[in-house]
Amino acid sequence: MKHFAAPNDTAARRLALDVAVMTDTVARAHQALASHPLPRPDEVALLTHLLSGHVRLLLEDVLPRLRAMDHGTTRWDQHKADYDAAHHALEAGPTHGLGAATIRLRDLTRGCERLLEILAAAGPEPGRAHRR
Numbered sequence: 765m766k767h768f769a770a771p772n773d774t775a776a777r778r779l780a781l782d783v784a785v786m787t788d789t790v791a792r793a794h795q796a797l798a799s800h801p802l803p804r805p806d807e808v809a810l811l812t813h814l815l816s817g818h819v820r821l822l823l824e825d826v827l828p829r830l831r832a833m834d835h836g837t838t839r840w841d842q843h844k845a846d847y848d849a850a851h852h853a854l855e856a857g858p859t860h861g862l863g864a865a866t867i868r869l870r871d872l873t874r875g876c877e878r879l880l881e882i883l884a885a886a887g888p889e890p891g892r893a894h895r896r
Contacts, residue, residue: 783880783883783884786818786822786880787880789811789814789815789876790815790876790877790880792811793815793869793873794873796808796811797866797869797873802862802866805862805865808862808865808869809865812868812869812872815872815876816854816872819850819876819879820854822876822879822883823851823879825883826847826882826883826886829886830843830847830882830886832886833886843882843886846875846878846879846881847878847879847882849875849878850872850874850876850879851875852871853871853872854875
């Protein structure tokens with residue numbers, strides 16, 4: 765199981781980011797999103813809540829890695845676009861109706877997935893070692 769150190773020393777951030785739990789949540793969201801015609805409202809609410817927390821933590825952990833990258837490269841541009849899309853999905857806030865909530869769940873799922881990919885590609889935060 766991979767763990768990446770959280771950037772702050774606050775009580776909420778002392779816990780390592782548990783990539784396995786986040787990956788499991790993403791997999792659960794993909795299953796829910798594959799439901800026809802739409803996932804159950806309680807499932808959408810729970811997964812949206814979990815993914816919002818994951819994305820919030822990941823945004824904070826990915827940002828120093830983005831800042832340390834060579835800006836203007838294709839890789840940086842893609843990672844920055846993914847970061848911005850995840851941030852936008854998080855800031856979108858609550859929605860009305862199951863269709864709109866499902867779209868927000870899809871966006872948060874995609875954002876969490878991309879942030880996890882950036883985290884894995886970038887390695888430990890500059891100046892910090894990651895724990896396994």
